[in-house]
Amino acid sequence: MSLNLIQVILVIFVAFLAGVEGILDEFHFHQPVIACTLIGLVTGQLIPCVILGGSLQMIALGWSNIGAAVAPDAALASIASAIILVLGGQGREGISSAIAIAIPLAVAGLLLTIIARTISTGIVHLMDSAAKEGSFRKIELWQIAGICLQGLRIAIPAALILALGAGPVKALLSAMPDWLTGGLAIGGGMVVAVGYAMVINMMASREVWPFFILGFVLAAVTEITLIGLGAIGVSLALIYLTLSKKGGNGNGGSSSNTGDPVGDLIDKY
């Protein structure tokens, strides 16, 4: 389907917002479940976009900017794949191929982020000279310029896809044979594991693995909702913290230097 002028402007605005949030990480407009929904909202294809957003959110759960590392770019992935889904006009049918398109886009977005962060290095040098003048106004302007730069990072690619139009996008999607889209849907079911694996690698310690096992086994009981599992998890954490403190008091000094820094700190507490 093709979009009218107002829709085009709104889509580019949403893309800009997602780009800004991709770096700020505050309101989370760049998270797939929100970004895709907003694109769906302004283009009138709400439900397929919500479903796409939900699916991408599952894949992107573990993507986050830690320290200087840049995560695969959820902003470009969500915005561009949602636009392609809308332009393709296949509705729900197009969701699995849109998910597959999103992944290379996340890599492309990563490169754009690195470029934007490098340009920002120049911006802070301009801030340095503004500081020498004691000018608050200039620092504010440069900060806003930096933010806009991040917004354009997504808005420009979005505008390019819109400029290409529905025709080529549709042709590309319908040219994909069934074995490919079917296989990509299967792959899409598995790739969420990568995000989880990243998070586990950061959090795991010998102490917390038993809780992993508990969670895995309890999840097989389909009657327990995710909220229910959350409640069980919170309770387990509270019980563990309380008990480990009580145990610590009993052992006193004997348990110091056991090679378990957290245990030692709990003892001190």
Place this chain on the structure above:
Amino acid sequence: MANQVKLSKRDRINVWWRSTFLQGSWNYERMQNGGWAFTLIPALKRLYKTKEDRSAALTRHLEFFNTHPYVASPIIGVTMALEEERANGTPIDDVTIQGVKVGMMGPLAGVGDPVFWYTVKPIIGALAASLAISGSIVGPILYFVVWNAIRMSFMWYTQEMGYKAGSKITEDLSGGILQDITKGASILGMFILAALIERWVNVDFSPVKVSSIKQSAGAYIDWSKLPSGAAGIKEALIQQSSGLSLTEYKVTTLQDNLNQLIPGLAALLITFLCMWLLKKNVSPIIIILGLFVFGVVMHVLGVM
């Protein structure tokens, strides 16, 4: 003293709002420094009036800074308290202020990452995503509202806490509370992650038929003997609910066998494989693309 300069609540609200844009000029040289200076401007404007003072203040706040964007708030609070004292004549030098910033940003990032990125975000995200996948608009709304309510109240509360406690906050935070939060978050995180792997990683070997046994008469619904029309449908449903099979052949797929063993075992193994590859420094993007290729190949081979 009569001419003490104090930061008003309005100044602190301004700073809180600006801290939303902390990462806006994130750069490879000094990371969040530009956003940090930008955030503090309302406070610095109130405290310093001469050009020299302002210039010096801005320069010292353009030093390297990087932490988790939300836990920057208590550091902002403490820094405001220190700047306020300095503006009122207490001898606090640049080194002290920079020292407090650097000293707090490391340990606090160590709390912010597991709590926000690895616990709150995956849990809210998974909840919202599971609603959204079923086509419900409640999913995205829930994510947006809950996430921002938690984030904004956390940032305001900790900034105020930092401002009121001043430099004492560093001591408070190095106590047990910080460790407890981190530990509790990683317990909850591991628990929920395992549940998410079981529920949301789809590895399905259904196309692989392990066995196909012809069942004895009476164990399945004999469709040719059903009455026609609605009565037939009713009869078929009654027979099915009394345990009769729908088909003449009982098909057992590889997936059925795996489910009897441990439901979600394949998903777990895929996750462990990913963890191992990540530890070997294989890029996550390569792994994701690899899984897509694997999916296509297995689909073509008729295994998945």
